[in-house]
Amino acid sequence: MTGRWDSEELSIDFPPKAEYVSLARHAVAAMARLSSVADSVVEDAKLAVSEACTNAVTSNARLSEEEPVRLRAAMLADSLVVEVVDRGGASPGGLPAGGHSDGFSSQEFSLETNLSLPLIRGLVDDLEILVQDDGERVVRMRLPARPDDTA
Amino acid sequence: MDLDVKVDKQDRATVLTLQGEIDVYTAPRLRQAIVDLVEKGERHLIVDMEKVDFLDSTGLGVLVGGLKRVKTKEGSLSIVITQDKILKIFEITGLDRVFPIGTSVDEVRIES
Numbered sequence: 001m002t003g004r005w006d007s008e009e010l011s012i013d014f015p016p017k018a019e020y021v022s023l024a025r026h027a028v029a030a031m032a033r034l035s036s037v038a039d040s041v042v043e044d045a046k047l048a049v050s051e052a053c054t055n056a057v058t059s060n061a062r063l064s065e066e067e068p069v070r071l072r073a074a075m076l077a078d079s080l081v082v083e084v085v086d087r088g089g090a091s092p093g094g095l096p097a098g099g100h101s102d103g104f105s106s107q108e109f110s111l112e113t114n115l116s117l118p119l120i121r122g123l124v125d126d127l128e129i130l131v132q133d134d135g136e137r138v139v140r141m142r143l144p145a146r147p148d149d150t151a
Numbered sequence: 152m153d154l155d156v157k158v159d160k161q162d163r164a165t166v167l168t169l170q171g172e173i174d175v176y177t178a179p180r181l182r183q184a185i186v187d188l189v190e191k192g193e194r195h196l197i198v199d200m201e202k203v204d205f206l207d208s209t210g211l212g213v214l215v216g217g218l219k220r221v222k223t224k225e226g227s228l229s230i231v232i233t234q235d236k237i238l239k240i241f242e243i244t245g246l247d248r249v250f251p252i253g254t255s256v257d258e259v260r261i262e263s
Contacts, residue, residue: 119243
C-alpha cells in the first residue's frame with residue numbers, strides 16, 4: 001500500500017482486499033474533519049467511499065491480487081471530491097456484480113451490488129462513472145462541505 | 152474497527168447485539184451468526200444496532216438475506232435503530248418499509 005495525505009488532499013493505492021475498505025473510508029473521514037466538514041457530510045462521505053471502494057476491491061480482485069485500487073480525495077472550495085479508480089470497466093452498465101476476495105459470495109452479495117449505486121446516488125451531490133477503453137473505471141463523487149452548501 | 156456479535160435468547164426472540172462496523176470485511180461474521188441461529192431453529196430474530204458505528208450495503212444485504220431465511224420458516228427479523236445515520240441508510244434504500252424497525256428491543260419484541 002502506498003499513500004500521501006495532507007490536510008486538503010489524500011492519495012492512497014491499496015490492495016484489492018476487503019480489510020482495506022475500512023482504512024480508505026477512515027482516511028477520507030479524517031481529512032474531511034481536519035477541513036471542518038460537517039459531521040453529517042463526513043458520515044455520508046464514509047458510506048459513499050465504502051460503497052465505491054467495496055465495488056472497486058471486488059472488481060480488481062477478479063483480475064489480480066496485485067491490482068491496486070486508487071483512492072483520491074481533495075477539498076475544493078466548499079466541496080469534498082473523491083475519486084475511486086479500478087479496472088472494472090469490463091463490466092458494462094456501471095458498478096459490477098462479482099464475488100468477494102474473501103470468499104463472501106452469496107445471494108446477499110447480488111443484493112448488495114444492487115443497493116450500492118442507489119446508496120451512493122442518495123448520498124452525494126454529483127456522481128460520475130467514467131469508463132476508459134483500457135478498462136479503467138473512475139467513480140467520481142462530490143459532496144458539499146456543509147449540508148446547506150450548493151454548487 | 153471490528154464487529155462484535157453477542158447473542159442472547161429472550162423469551163420467543165433471539166437478540167443479536169452488534170457493536171462496531173459492518174462492511175465487506177466484517178459482514179460475513181454477522182451472516183454466519185444469523186445462519187447458525189436459523190439452522191438451530193431460532194425463527195424470531197432481533198438485531199440491535201444501537202452500538203453500530205457504521206453500516207454499508209454489504210451489511211444491508213446480510214440483513215435481507217437473514218430476513219429471507221427466517222421468512223421461509225414463518226419467522227421474523229426486526230431491527231433496533233437509535234441513530235439517525237443508520238436509519239437514513241434504510242430510508243435511502245427503502246428497506247425501512249421491509250423490516251420492522253423500533254428504537255428498543257422491547258418495542259420490536261412486541262411486533263415479532
